[in-house]
Amino acid sequence: MLQAVTLSCRRGERRLFSDLTVNVEPGTLLAVVGENGSGKTSLLRIFSSLLPPEEGSILWNGEDIHQLKELYSGQLTYIGHLNGIKDDLTPVENVMSAMTLAGEVCSRIGAQEALAGIGLKPLIHRLPSKVLSQGQKRRVALARLWLSTRPLWLLDEPFTSLDAASTSAVTQRLHAHLQRGGLAVIVTHQEVELPAERVHRLRLTG
Amino acid sequence: MSRSSMWEAVGGIVRRDLLLAMRRRSDAAMSVFFLVIVVSLFPLGVGPEPAVLRTIGPGVLWVAALLACLLSLARVFTADYVDGTLEQMVLVPQPLAVLVVGKVFAHWVISGLPIVLLSPLLGLQFGLSGESLGVLVMSLLLGTPTLSMIGTIGAALVLGVRGSGLLVALLVLPLYVPVLIFGAGAVTSSMVGIGGEASLSLLGACLVLSLFLAPWATAAALRIALE
Numbered sequence: 001m002l003q004a005v006t007l008s009c010r011r012g013e014r015r016l017f018s019d020l021t022v023n024v025e026p027g028t029l030l031a032v033v034g035e036n037g038s039g040k041t042s043l044l045r046i047f048s049s050l051l052p053p054e055e056g057s058i059l060w061n062g063e064d065i066h067q068l069k070e071l072y073s074g075q076l077t078y079i080g081h082l083n084g085i086k087d088d089l090t091p092v093e094n095v096m097s098a099m100t101l102a103g104e105v106c107s108r109i110g111a112q113e114a115l116a117g118i119g120l121k122p123l124i125h126r127l128p129s130k131v132l133s134q135g136q137k138r139r140v141a142l143a144r145l146w147l148s149t150r151p152l153w154l155l156d157e158p159f160t161s162l163d164a165a166s167t168s169a170v171t172q173r174l175h176a177h178l179q180r181g182g183l184a185v186i187v188t189h190q191e192v193e194l195p196a197e198r199v200h201r202l203r204l205t206g
Numbered sequence: 207m208s209r210s211s212m213w214e215a216v217g218g219i220v221r222r223d224l225l226l227a228m229r230r231r232s233d234a235a236m237s238v239f240f241l242v243i244v245v246s247l248f249p250l251g252v253g254p255e256p257a258v259l260r261t262i263g264p265g266v267l268w269v270a271a272l273l274a275c276l277l278s279l280a281r282v283f284t285a286d287y288v289d290g291t292l293e294q295m296v297l298v299p300q301p302l303a304v305l306v307v308g309k310v311f312a313h314w315v316i317s318g319l320p321i322v323l324l325s326p327l328l329g330l331q332f333g334l335s336g337e338s339l340g341v342l343v344m345s346l347l348l349g350t351p352t353l354s355m356i357g358t359i360g361a362a363l364v365l366g367v368r369g370s371g372l373l374v375a376l377l378v379l380p381l382y383v384p385v386l387i388f389g390a391g392a393v394t395s396s397m398v399g400i401g402g403e404a405s406l407s408l409l410g411a412c413l414v415l416s417l418f419l420a421p422w423a424t425a426a427a428l429r430i431a432l433e
Contacts, residue, residue, distance in 0.1 A: 050293060051433050074299030082290025086222070088229040093222075098291075100218035103211045103299055128229075 001025055002047070002152060002183055007056035009042050016042055017204055020056070024200075026151070029174065029184040031192055034204035040187040041081065041156055043204065047185055048078045048154050060152075074103065076152040081160070083141035087130035091115055091140045094129055099147055106147055114146035115139075117173070119166050135161040142166075145173050153177060153184040168193070212300045216308035219295070223312035233281065237274040238320045244270040245328045256333045263332030264342065264393035271321050271346060272386055275353040276378070278317040280371050282309065282361045287431070296432055303421035306428070310351075310358050310421070318350035334397070341396040341406070348409040349389040355416035356381045362427035385412055 001023060008018035016039030024030045032040045045051035047058060049065050049072060058065045065072040085094040092111045099106035115125055118139045129137060138161050145153065153174075159167050171193050174184060178198050186192070192199055227234045248266050249259055286292040295305055325346050326339045334342065360378040364370035392405035 048297060050296060070299045070301065073297050076297070078293070078297050080290055080293055082288075082293065084290035084294045086226060086285075086289065086291065088226050089222075093225070097218060097222040098294060101215055101222075101294060101298055103215055 001059075001061055002185070003059040003062075004043075004047070005056050005059060007043075007046065007053050007058070009039055009046060009051075010054050011039075011042060018055075022202055024183050024185060026181045026183055027178050027198065029178055029186065029192065029194060029199050031199055031201050032185065032187045032204065033189070033201060038204040040204055044078075044154055044156050044185060044187050045080075048076065049073065050078075075150055076154055077102070077144060077148040077150045078154045079141055079144065079156065079158065081156045083137050085129050085137060085140050088128055090126055091120060091129055091132070091143070092125045094140055095143050095147070098144055102144075102148075104147065104149060110147060111143070114143040117146040118143050118169055133161075135163060135166070138162055139166055142170055145170070145177070151182050153182065153186075155184065155186040157187050157189065159188060159190055212304060215298055215300045216304060219305055219308040220312045220315075223309065224315065227312075227316045234316045237278040237317045238324065240277055241270050241274040241321055242324070242328065244273070246331065249331055259332045260334065260397065263329065263334055264338075264390045264397070266332070267325060267328060267342065268345075268349075268386055268390040268393070271325070271350065271389075272353060272382055274321060275318065275350060275357060276375055276382075278313070279357040279361045279374050279378070282313050282358050283365055283428070284361075284370075287365050292428065293432060296429060302425040302428065306358065306421040306424045307417075310354050310424075313358070314351050314354045318354055321350055322346045334393070338393055338396045341402040342393045344406055345389045345392040345402065345409055348406065348413050349385050352385050352409070352413045352416045353382060355413075355420040356385075359420050359423045359427060362424045362431060365428070365431035385409065388412065 004020055004022045007020040009016045022030065032043055034040050042051060046053045060068060060072050060075060084098065089097065092108060092115065095111040095114055096106050096108065112122065112125055116122070120136060120139055124132065124136065129140060132140065142158060158170055162170065175194055177184060245267060248262070252258060252262065283292060286295065296302060298305060322343060325342055329339045329342050357378050360374040363377060364373045367373060388405045388408045392402035392409065395405060396402040
């Protein structure tokens with residue numbers, strides 16, 4: 001279980017949120033919504049441990065993530081608003097190097113299947129990523145979800161620049177993850193087409 | 207967190223960076239070109255007097271190697287920072303300092319090792335003797351990784367700052383000075399016949415010290431840059 005306890009965050013002079021307490025149970029998804037600049041991405045980065053909160057703490061199964069350190073990093077897959085893919089590498093190489101770095105095993109076949117899972121055709125697998133469109137690059141980044149065995153997924157606007165078919169593929173993948181008892185926190189502007197009992201919404205007012 | 211997965215992650219970084227360098231050879235070749243050009247221009251500018259060239263040789267070679275290292279520093283983390291792979295690197299379930307060593311090693315193989323390999327050829331232009339050339343290679347072999355190690359602290363500190371190229375130079379140049387003195391000193395003392403061992407030992411000490419301390423400092427700077 002992921003818990004945020006009396007969290008507050010300040011960026012520069014602006015207080016984004018304070019005294020925020022929220023729980024994410026296994027098998028559920030927390031959809032963080034709110035206006036631009038209301039602190040959604042900051043909250044996600046606090047959850048990922050990239051950004052230390054001004055006050056409060058994040059607990060993973062009851063333990064503070066700042067004590068868990070690498071043990072906590074080993075529990076999560078984070079896909080930020082930057083794709084984290086290299087323009088000079090092919091999609092397959094990108095997926096493989098991202099997975100190796102994360103310490104998860106990934107074969108070439110596995111990477112190809114993951115890319116196929118999110119609807120990238122085999123023809124595209126061998127092109128350098130710089131010739132891909134925004135949506136295709138986003139899909140290369142999201143292909144990691146097809147390989148991730150981590151219980152916690154943190155996704156920053158995963159559906160940006162995706163077409164309808166890929167959006168539904170990602171949603172289905174999220175659903176399968178939740179059904180296996182996984183947790184997810186996503187920042188989003190659109191409705192997530194998942195069963196209502198699995199989705200909790202957190203609105204940040206900024 | 208097993209030891210083997212740690213080496214896999216480090217190996218993964220090294221492989222990826224070397225692959226990227228192969229895809230963008232012009233970037234990697236830049237610092238070597240710079241070195242060759244600077245070093246080759248000196249005999250033309252100073253004149254072909256062998257005694258003069260022999261005296262300034264070690265200094266010129268070492269200063270050029272140092273500047274070539276400095277030139278390539280800006281590239282160590284910038285691309286990773288911009289495309290988001292640095293975030294992923296920080297979230298790897300391994301100690302960040304160990305991954306930094308992998309990153310610096312790849313950077314040294316791309317921009318430092320060619321300098322070491324090319325240096326005997328460049329030393330010949332200055333009329334250095336066989337023994338001095340050996341000491342030159344040895345001093346660069348110990349010195350350039352130290353420069354890379356120290357330099358990445360600076361590169362990590364100025365990440366995301368505008369005009370960072372100049373700032374890195376200001377930050378790391380004072381720390382480069384001892385390496386330069388010992389490096390050029392080793393070659394000079396071998397030329398005058400007192401042997402370069404003392405300076406080489408000091409260079410080795412600098413390398414060990416920077417290997418031990420720089421990754422932690424760089425890791426801390428990277429975390430701050432990403433906040």
